[in-house]
Amino acid sequence: MSLPANEIVSALSALVGGDNVVGDVARMGAWLSEPRKRFHIAAAAVVTPPDVAAVQAVMRWAHENNVGIVPQGGNTGLVGAQVPRRGDEVILSLQKLDRIRSIDAAAGVMVAEAGTILENAHRAVEAEGAMFPLWLASQGSARIGGVLSSNAGGVNVLAYGNARELTMGVEAVLADGRLYNGLNALKKDNTGYDLKDLLVGAEGTLGIITAASLKLYPLPEDYETALVNIASPEAAFELFGLMRERAGSRLNAFELIPWIGLDIQLRHQMLDADPTASASPWYALIELTRMAGTAPGSLQSALEAAFEATLISDATMAESLADRTRMWAFREQMSECQSREGASIKHDVSVPIAAVPRLIAEGSAAVEKRVPGIRPVPFGHMGDGNIHFNFSQPVGADPKAFMAEYDEAVHEIIYDVVLKLGGSVSAEHGIGQLKVDLLKQVKDPVALEMMRAIKNALDPKGILNPGKMLG
Template sequence: MASRGNGCGKTQIPPFGLRKFSTLAEHPLLNELRAALGQNAVKSGADDMAPYVADWRGRYRGAAVCVVEPCNVQGVSAAVRLVASHGGRVVPQGGNTGLVGGAVPSSEPAAFEVVLSLRRLNRVLDVDALDNVLVVEAGVILKNAQEAARDAGRLFPISLAAEGSAQIGGVVSTNAGGINVLRYGNTRDLVLGLEVVLADGSIWNGLKRLRKDNTGYDLKQLFIGAEGTLGIVTAAAFRLYPLSQAQTTAFLAVPGPHAAIQLLRHLQSEVGDCLSAFELIERACVDLVLESNPATQSPLNSSSPWYVLAEISTPMKGLAIGTMVEESLATAFELGLVTDATLAQNENQRAMLWRIREEISEAERRNGPSVKHDISVPVSRIPDFLAEAPATVLAVACGARPLAFGHVGDGNIHFNVLAPEEASEAISAVVYDLAVKLGGSISAEHGIGLSKVGLLPRYKDELSLSLMRAIRAALDPACMFNPGKLLATGVKEADETLG
């Protein structure tokens, strides 16, 4: 049956069972979940649930009937079936490290939501160096997945600032990017197969390891980047790569964004695919980190309005990559693309350089409210965006402090603004309008979640939204999974659909 504008069709699932009981503790779902999953797998106390119902930045806080922590895919399936039988909703949650509120339950009073944490599905199932494949459950922490691959002599290239707490299921469900997208692509480019629990509790075993399988729709792609709205990812198979045998990390002073883009093309011409990361950082971001953390220090003696953090690596033994980089940078100096540089001489120095980049978000948090924008534009339009955006923001929020950094090699800029919360709507409107005007996107890698769900009708064409709703209605007709995220489907709308 046709949807009512929210991607959900009619369903036989009963309306919210919560209304039949005066308190949550009386609801039979809790005992049913404990019987199916084990007493310790269900948390219903306020203190026990507190870490699961709010995001790490403290911007979003919701309420849940309980938190369930299955230990295997069968447990996830059982939990989904039980919640569905009572007309409830399921909020899948990994490491809860996202920035758009995509993993927290609703704050609506009528909500009847269960947070389903994947943290106990934390096994590395296989590492195959011959097939170059890593198979892990959804609750495996990203850093542990990297280490499992490294122990087998292979590279798992997804790398994020939150890799010490982000979990694989969340990485897949948000199509996470990170610092190595330039060379290896987004998560979508690295996933070979998935295991997914669907809205009726069935388990789709698409956990294949094939590079080539031309037998119809590539179903796994539906769940990558779907933010948990179409199914719950419980395991994933990824492609691996040879470990780097040589690596050079450079912190470079550049005159501005235009020179940085020219430097990117120059390095790509000189070292080719060996260029794995290329980060642009505004001087104001470096200053913020140095002010916030006394343990950090400026990599360069001279000051510059902009910096580039570049990493060049190769799996080839005997390749004099350090010499290649030095020769390439010498030419860049002559061309005026670089005005100062330092190269990491060991792993400790490399870590110090990356620390400056990775601590920018934390430094912003220590300096009060910030309005975050994760936008992308064509690489060639990055200088245009960075030239126009600060003045555009200051025109609507006098006294605001714009800060820009990001994965410039793939067109992704994190344009954040230190400003009061009440100015956020006006600031975001002009930033997103500018990005879209330049052919870009309002979300490069963080997703939509709660924070941008109301913006999609403004920036996404109606046909695209209709197709997204149709997919949602086909896979989750009751809008049981992660209501209110990605597509504007909340408790009220879902209840109207239920009739």
């Protein structure tokens, strides 16, 4: 695979027009700079096709010329999957395919193009009285194609599922430029392999999603939100059981946050006021949806029961939209706040929900033994068994020296605990470039063979997102 960059730029310009091609590396910043700031290879070109036919033309050309294509949406992925691995690859950005083709609130389906920004999709369906229930802190930039290709989760997976569960069908351009039209809106379709499920979560290695039909839900009348004080992850697990018994599928979110997260955010003035009732070693952010025609008060009465059962020691309920926004800001800023305290070592892992307390206890103890003074910051989607198990450097340590000495060792400790508990080393962020070697080590060998066979069948020349996921 290697055509000179100038030939690539000329060929692409001839195919889709010079306005849709960037060949000057100095103008590629927005497409190259990824959130982790770990991967820095410039592309031979960035192409922004204006329609599906242009995506097909680019893929037909890339297939004939063996040029690696890196599909990109909002460039918010956290594993380096959306940026090049080599300088002769082309970034294909879907940003210009950003039309919402249809919204049918009554039938509960929208068809959105891959470049639609997630937040714009939210607004468009809300204007029609419906809801697309996939919320991420990156939703102002993340695009539908990227969200689906990374099978993103977020804060409402508990009630509505991740991206795969919210997808009814996809339209995609294959490696050789053929168009797969799978944009159905069927709840039931047993006509063979589920190709949409294959393309969702494929990180752009099997095809380029150009549009998707997505499930919509009725817009809730309101939300009931609280931040509660809990003594331990064990108590959080029991409280989660109680909340599920009481609220069933109306339990929208159950997020775990350690005290250190509050401490860091208050010290760095990231919150305009303390959103919690009082000091506590752990907090749970709990949210219930309230549908039209139902009375408020379910969360209040569930929390009273939890208080009587001594599962919680204190709580504060959101009384206004501003309260709710502040509580969610506290949760959403958990990742960012660690950067204010120097370097941190991060893991996006999941275990069976009942094993979350053991994950946190055993993982923290083992890492603290190995790195004296390190600060565990485990937080996240407790209700999905998905913990962002992060560690902030010891106070006063040199960030670079800390990462150089401990990054690998801490990963090894945490992944050992995760695997022992029957968990996953990538819960919602994917594999990308970051975890290619890890996947080879931990994935069932037969599963890896099946994945390679699928990749070879759909992309025999290996031009779709080369080197990502399977290496």
